[in-house]
Amino acid sequence: MRFMVTRLRHQVTLGVAVGFAVISTLFGLLILNVIGQSTEATAAERLKLAQTTAASIDASISHALAQLVEFAGLEAVRQATSGRARADALDQAYRLLGTYDEVAVLDARGRQVWAHPASGRAAASLRNQPVVRTALDSGAPSVALVELAAVEHPPVVAVAVPLASGGGPAGVVLGTIHFAHGWRAPLVPLPPGSATFATAVVDGRGRILVTTSAQQAMDGPGQAEPVTVDPHAPIIRTMFETQRPGVGAHGEGAEEHLVAFAPLGRLPIGVVVEERQDLALAVPNRLRRMLLLFGLVALIATSVAAWLHARYVTRPLEHLAQAMRRIPAGALDEPVLVSRRDEIGAVARSFETMRVQLARAMTERDRWERELEARVRERTDEVRRLLAKIIDAQEGERHRLARELHDDTAQTVATLLMHLAALRGMLPPGQEAIAGVLDRMSAQGVRALGEIRRVIADLRPTALDDLGLIPALREFAEARLATASVDLSFQVRGEPRRLHRPVEAALFRILQEAVSNVAKHAAARIGTVEIEFAPTRLVATVRDDGRGFEVCPGPDRPRGGVGLEGMRERADLIHARLEIASRPGAGTSIRVEIPYEE
Ligand SMILES: Nc1ncnc2c1ncn2[C@@H]1O[C@H](COP(=O)(O)OP(=O)(O)OP(=O)(O)O)[C@@H](O)[C@H]1O
Ligand SMILES: [Mg+2]
Structure with a gap:
């Protein structure tokens, strides 16, 4: 990864x-x-x-060698080899030598003639000591490191200088120096x-x-x-x-x-x-330790400084990012913090300007929206008022027609029937042919009177005014579906209550049209009317098990009628919800839902 x-x-x-x-x-x-x-x-x-x-x-x-060479050149030393040592002279000469611990004069055979300080080695010949031998054999001074084998002492420096006398070396001056002393x-x-x-x-x-x-x-x-x-x-x-x-x-x-x-x-x-x-x-070690310490302190200090600096640089950016996230969520009221004068500050300032302009534009848009909504409401109310007027006019016209039919036409037909009955009574016996005509006329008059009464009932159901929605609807449905041989199932649920008159009238017209359509178009076996008084609203449904039809949504009228369209308009007028559900071969269901108005 x-x-x-x-x-x-x-x-x-x-x-x-x-x-x-x-x-x-x-x-x-x-x-x-x-x-x-x-x-x-x-x-x-x-x-x-x-x-x-x-x-x-x-x-x-x-230097010691030079001293000993000088010592060997002294008269007193040379005479010492001749056999008779002059100890006093030698002792005096010895004082010249400051460096040596011991000085001895040996004869040509390596035997000690004189020594200072006096040692017990007088009898032994030192001829075989390499340093002595070298000096005697070469006739030149010799220096060597000598082990004093007798005791476990560190080696000493031995210097041998030959004593010249006539032909060959007459002896050797041997000096020893202990490092520790000299x-x-x-x-x-x-x-x-x-x-x-x-x-x-x-x-x-x-x-x-x-x-x-x-x-x-x-x-x-x-x-x-x-x-x-x-x-x-x-x-x-x-x-x-x-x-x-x-x-x-x-x-x-x-x-x-x-x-x-x-x-x-x-x-x-x-x-x-x-x-x-x-x-x-x-x-160097202290330097190394200091370097380590300094490095550590510097590392911590730099890390802290880097962190603080990063915070200083990125904080405004984080605020800006937060502000940018707030904008799509619609929170335009909170201003963008402009705390710096650098490039980040410039971005923040531009963004703040943008926010202010956007907020202003949004406020303007909201105002326009509200205004538009108000206008639409106004227009809608106007349309509703017009529709209400139309329906009122319709209802008024229906009332007028019903009244005229009832008061004039029905009365005239009834009077005509009375006159026909009187004429029938006045007929002399044997006028069967005329009597037959009069009887047929009377029967037609009775039928016409029935038809007029039905039309009057359609135009102005008196039961609606007098008894209310349920009895008026039941009466209408029974009569209307009976003409089309459709069985009626009429159900009421909940506690019935009266609605406002115009609402009740509009609802009645909607359901009246639905029932009429069942009678006219459905070819159904059973037509069902259900009225439910729910706690907050009334729900009315007209259902049939008939042939059904293709429902076109919207205001398009299916196949030319105005019934369904009228239903929609009325529902709209009384703020009711109308649902028309139908499919060819699957029956039809019309559902109206009205919230109770306070
Ligand atoms: N319950 C139904 N069953 C079958 N078809 C129906 C039913 N209701 C309506 N229709 C169909 O929808 C069409 C439109 O109905 P609508 O009520 O608008 O007009 P209409 O009944 O033909 O005429 P109007 O109602 O104006 O007298 C009808 O012609 C019919 O074909
Ligand atoms: Mg119709």
Whole structure:
């Protein structure tokens, strides 16, 4: 699934965060580079110290050699080889030599002639000591590191200078120097108790000849020093083999040390500078810690700043989006907040202008709509008034016709019948032919009178005025359906109540037309009239099981009659709901629903 940041606020925050990450990565790399350089500089500095110390010791050895050569050239020393030592002169001359711990004059066979301080080695020949032998054989001064095998002491520096007399060497002046006594000075002095930094002179096996470490420094000159092996001997031995200066790290955890090594030129020993790595690299390490801390603080600060900035930028946009969502919902009253002067503010301002114009247009439209509705209502009321007038006129005309039929035509026919009956009575016997004509005339008159009365009843059902809708409708339906041989089912539900006169009259006409249509068109077996007085409205239904017809919705009149159309108009006039449901072959149902008027 592809990850997508959809919210603008998150996008801005992410952008700032990525930018910061890139900058801080570059910055971090730069700092790491500086830290690396600083570490290298620290190592180089320690190496320099080791090299300087080594050079200084080399110079000290050369100086000691020169001293001994000078000593060997003294008259008193040369005479000492001739057999009779002049101890006083030698002792006096010895004072010239400050560096040496011991000085001895040996004859050509290596036997000690004189020594200071006096030692018990007088009888032993030192001819086989390599340093002595080299000096005697080559006739040149020789310097070497010598193990004093008898005791477990660190090796000492031995210097042998041949004594020249005539042809070959007449003997050797042999001087020894204990590093711990004579050459502590070239080593960098440290404040007492500094246990984390040490400069030492070590041999190829890593044994310490002299050291500035706190433990060794406590020992005074001339005291026996046990041989100690440098704790970093493994790395020192490796560097010793190459005979090249170098720096390395050795040890674990807090005991990890930075070890710098520089070999001496004259002797197979070297100078080691050791320092606890965490202290030697304190500055780069502190820098690294600070970088981490700074990076962390900067990350948090930038994240918070990015978030706040994103909020500042996107908040007005969110408000704008909310306002835009409100518009389609039709809420145009709430103004759009314009809180900024930048581009977002400009958009908000334009949008606010748009909202105001839209709200104005909508108000105008509503006003027009109301006006239009009022006009339509007015027109409709006018049409209704006209229709009511027409129906009133119709009803009035029907009344007038009914009255005339009743008062004039029916009376005339009745009078005619009376006269016919009188004429029939006046006929002399034997006038059967005339009597027959008069009887047929009377029968036709009676039929005509019946027809006139039916028309009068159709035009103005007296029962409606006198008794109300239900009896008038029942009377009409019974009479009308009987003429078409349709059985009537007449049902009334609920508590009958009287409606307003015009409403009742209109409803009667609607149902009268429906029943008439059943009689005229349906060819039905049963015609059903149902009147239900529901609590809030009256529902009247005229149903038949006849042939049915195709109902055309709207005002189109099916097949030319005006009955159905009249029904619709009347229903409309009294605010009734009219439903005409019919299908060819499936009967017809006419339903009228009128809410009671208060
Ligand atoms: N109950 C019904 N069953 C079958 N057809 C019907 C029924 N009622 C109406 N019709 C059909 O609908 C037509 C239109 O009826 P409408 O009452 O408007 O006119 P009419 O009865 O023919 O004439 P008028 O009512 O004007 O005397 C009728 O001609 C008839 O074909
Ligand atoms: Mg009709």
